[in-house]
Amino acid sequence: MALTMSAEQIAMGHFLWSNFTRPISAADVLRASGLARAQAHACFHEAHGEPPKRALTRCRLALAERLSAEGLQDAEIAARSGFASAACLRRVRKAWRA
Helix, strand or coil, X not given: CCCCCCHHHHHHHHHHHHHCCCCCCHHHHHHCCCCCHHXXXXXXXXXXXXXXXXXXXXXXXXXXXXXXXXXXXXXXXXXXXXXXXXXXXXXXXXXXXX
């Protein structure tokens, strides 16, 4: 990971953290940089140590686990943490645990 971040890296990180509970994609995160897609992807990975899609999923899953610990049902957890549906949440959980 980079010790200092460029304005583009900061913009992507800020966009991800501010919007991960909304229906955004990794492409939306990359667009926040204003760079070409491949350049933005490499820039994000350098700054954050993982690709934007993985970072987005990790943020959503972390929130989903906290909400699950509060006793919420999967449909409500999915809605609050940015997953398209409860089924999508369950698929991602299963894939990440494998």
